[in-house]
Amino acid sequence: MVNIVVNGVERQFDGDEDTPLLWYLRDELGLTGTKYGCGIAACGVCTVHVDGAPAFACVTPVGTIDGAEVTTIEGLSENGDHPVQVAWRDLNVAQCGYCQAGQIMQAAALVDGSETVTDEDIDYAMTGNLCRCGTYTRIRAAIRQAAEAK
CATH class of the missing domain: 1.10.150.120 ([2Fe-2S]-binding domain)
Incomplete structure (x- = not known):
């Protein structure tokens, strides 16, 4: 079981820990602001923050971020005023x-x-x-x- 906080909400992931964070965000949480681009960390389209640092969600296995805080474009600013x-x-x-x-x-x-x-x-x-x-x-x-x- 992987525990992460996504956009301020505590989440638990009990799937394959090799699942890319991108697919967890998009397919399971419905956070489609994070896009799929290349799948090999070469384009940056899938950039999110993991514990405040930019990370490519397409190559970040969910199992490697247990206990982390993830921020997507949807969570950057509630009112879009960053x-x-x-x-x-x-x-x-x-x-x-x-x-x-x-x-x-x-x-x-x-x-x-x-x-x-x-x-x-x-x-x-x-x-x-x-x-x-x-x-x-x-x-x-x-x-x-x-x-x-x-």
């Missing part, structure tokens, strides 16, 4: 939107975990999150805005 979410809306970052939950979760971990955020910090943190539409300029601007607002 500084990163506000900046994303203000700057119209999303184009197709498919990668945006993962981008936002990665950016939120950076903003929440840093006193100051430089362009180099953004480049390093966001390297594993791909955007097929190429909205990188708006993503960078939104992260800067969120860091300043924090």
Whole structure:
């Protein structure tokens, strides 16, 4: 039995402990904001927070996070007012939107975990999150805005 807290709610998982966190979140909990992209941790679409740190849900076995706190895009902010979410809306970052939950979760971990955020910090943190539409300029601007607002 694996015990985890997902978006502030205590959960128990009694399935195959090798099950990727992504499938538990989507299929069993109905939290479909976390998307499937590549399945090999190469695109970042499935980024969630595990104990406050970004993690790729597609390659994180549920059995490895017993006792952890998991935050998905649905749990980042009850009212959608996290500084990163506000900046994303203000700057119209999303184009197709498919990668945006993962981008936002990665950016939120950076903003929440840093006193100051430089362009180099953004480049390093966001390297594993791909955007097929190429909205990188708006993503960078939104992260800067969120860091300043924090």
